[in-house]
Amino acid sequence: MLTLASIAEQLGRPFEGNGTIEIHGAAGLREARPSDISYLAIKKYRSHAENTLAGVVIVPESWDGNCQAALIRSPSPEADFSKVALQLAPPAHTPAPGIHPSAVIAEDAVLGEDVSIGPHVVIEQGVLIGRNATIMAGAYVGVHVQIGDDCYLHPNTSILDHCVIGHRFIMHSGSVIGSDGFGYSVNAEGIRTKIPQIGIVKVGDDVELGASSSIDRARFGCTRIGNGVKIDNQVQVAHNVQVGDHAVMVSGVGVSGSAIIGDRVILAGMCGVAGHLTIGEGAIVGGLAGVTKDVPAGKYVYGFPALPFDKASKIQAHVSRLPQLKERIEELEKRLETLEQNKRA
Amino acid sequence: MLTLASIAEQLGRPFEGNGTIEIHGAAGLREARPSDISYLAIKKYRSHAENTLAGVVIVPESWDGNCQAALIRSPSPEADFSKVALQLAPPAHTPAPGIHPSAVIAEDAVLGEDVSIGPHVVIEQGVLIGRNATIMAGAYVGVHVQIGDDCYLHPNTSILDHCVIGHRFIMHSGSVIGSDGFGYSVNAEGIRTKIPQIGIVKVGDDVELGASSSIDRARFGCTRIGNGVKIDNQVQVAHNVQVGDHAVMVSGVGVSGSAIIGDRVILAGMCGVAGHLTIGEGAIVGGLAGVTKDVPAGKYVYGFPALPFDKASKIQAHVSRLPQLKERIEELEKRLETLEQNKRA
């Protein structure tokens, strides 16, 4: 618990309201309750501040709206809010170093200093794990997997045989790295025979992988995830995909086999990329888009099939005005009819 | 096994056919085999009843179709069928109360009466679980999680630190509650730094969460799931989303950060909702729709971008008639050409 006065003092900002108000939590403007502090960062959400139930709101210095809450004026409301929110949060749990006796660890596995291995973890033969790793309950690390320093595997994650993972990797629960690629040969009767998937997944440094996502191993060679790549929940990355540095994939994205995703590309939520395509450096694919052709570097595409923003929005506008277009055609038909009748007359 | 005569007697309904027919299972009309009982509830599926292989079909009293199966006439075919199906089903398995010796439970965790804790379950420090909980094999419950009475966690589920769950919660295998929200600050080079996700997930009473779904913890404050909410498989609920009471999310839905989903909203399969939007109470979003604007209470929207039903279906009809529209324009061009030539002549 913090009082309004103590918060304002810590931040070194002026406040308006009763300094003894007690604040127990931090929340967005629309979800906040009277015991919460909140903040307004973007003008667009001005009405949220005017209707909030929060006890205290950190607002820009120029704020001139109507807000029931006590106020703290700040040149950087979001940053100030983050400082306060961190103090009000439950303390983050850091598992103690050590190996839980129920973990099953192959004799020849090499673990770095200060690792924390939780209950029921399984680490197979030939595994190398760097220092300061946290591997939570029920995680599985397959034979000959290599993982760098400072990784954090959340409970019930799976990294399968031979995959190679960089430093500072964070992997959320339910996710899978190194499942087989979806590859079959097909005979004339449509019966499929599995093609051995003998490649691996190679993940760079500073990568985060969300919950219930899956990254398939390569048919041969590597499925590659670059440095600094951030992948959200429920994402699928197929075999042999190559993802550049600092690319972002939001929840629900699917990338088909052998696609190349350039550096700093952003794939917005639930978009799909067809196989063997190249998404150029810095391109952005909109939410729910379906990409069926290469996307040049720096372009923003959306829709299905995905088109460049200008073209897609122009076509979309035309589509939404189709009823009027039809009326204009009907009007033309009537006027033409009149002219033709006059002529015949 | 039940005979037709014994089924009809139990239900107190008349039957037509050989009363000694033996029924071993219950199935839909199209999947049924001669040893199955089935039912017809909706006229629309009349042809399914006429083509079924089922041995017995429960039909409405007014049924006058051609059906090879023996018949039971009923004023409520679906309810009667459900009674019979329950008897024919394999007995539901109820794990015995008790704690499996392989479960790892923190000393200070508090478990209610009559809990059943399966093998390899992990329950961390500070956890509170109500009475009559069933926690199946491999489930993980993080530090300071609180769970109400009568919950059922299926195998290999994960509930992470500090989340709070109501009574009668059912969670299906592979699902995750409390994974980190997808939040980063970005510098000018497009390099992302993780923003600590210090909030929790708060789940109301009578909620069911399907398999392989994920609900992210809030950046701060709560991701909130109301009472009576039913969530299907493969669903993603992002950080700070607020879901009202009795809302429904069908398989494959994705809800982006800080969206507000009103009471009794229905999000049909594989639709997506963009961040910070509000879906008003009782609104319905169609399957595969992409919602890019607020949806007023009670509205039905679909398509991408999602539009109100009337508008969306009108535009869709216009789109499907574009070939004819083009022909009308060509026809106009010809007639106009004729008029112009006549005039010149």
Added chain:
Amino acid sequence: MLTLASIAEQLGRPFEGNGTIEIHGAAGLREARPSDISYLAIKKYRSHAENTLAGVVIVPESWDGNCQAALIRSPSPEADFSKVALQLAPPAHTPAPGIHPSAVIAEDAVLGEDVSIGPHVVIEQGVLIGRNATIMAGAYVGVHVQIGDDCYLHPNTSILDHCVIGHRFIMHSGSVIGSDGFGYSVNAEGIRTKIPQIGIVKVGDDVELGASSSIDRARFGCTRIGNGVKIDNQVQVAHNVQVGDHAVMVSGVGVSGSAIIGDRVILAGMCGVAGHLTIGEGAIVGGLAGVTKDVPAGKYVYGFPALPFDKASKIQAHVSRLPQLKERIEELEKRLETLEQNKRA
């Protein structure tokens, strides 16, 4: 490591280049490095071969392009490449037969010969598993489940009560078979009550199920997956769906309740099929399509709502030419205006 000369000799093919080149890995043309071998199978990717960094490329006998790499000419580049890639791959790990002491196996479970049961596996009462099964760490097999011979359950998979699985089944990590169908009765206030899901899932022979996918048990009777069906990652199959033999579902597909998917149907990535529909034998549904009506056998449909290829591509072409169509209407309006003014004059 293999030299170019030794590879060519093994394959019985001529080579062009320095026979002592050392090859350590196999990779696609675009991801290959100088120590890799690659191949060109399809003319379409000719430019990839001309720009590859691979040390050796296996090309068609008729190859006449410019490629920096050493070459092996072959009448079947892909098959030859696969042979070499298998030799260069890390040796596949085969877990030794036996039962890990940490596995928890019900006394009355019946396991065939030569099974390998990993750490922390749970096998419940009444389970029957055929010979030569591999059940990896953390997998869960519920009461009375039956599994045929030669199955492979990857780590952290879950097969729930009473489900029946054929021979040679492969199940990837994080996947779930037998979660409850999404079925509720609804009262006038929109409050839902769970309908018991008392059916099972029945899976044929030679089926593969990808990572983080889920197949719901039937409300009653069976959710049925035919023989030879291949299902990718992140796929959802709802209760009572009937999937024919040799059907294929690519990543991200969602099939709603009671749909019938015919033999050899292909559902491409991220498409959705609404409930109770029939997709006829051999039909193909395009990526990201939304199927809202039955699809006749052998048809290829795509888009939302999904339409037959001819119709869908015609409409799509019309949509993309809407700007021109509007210009033609404006032109018509001007010309008509002129005629009308002349007439008035």
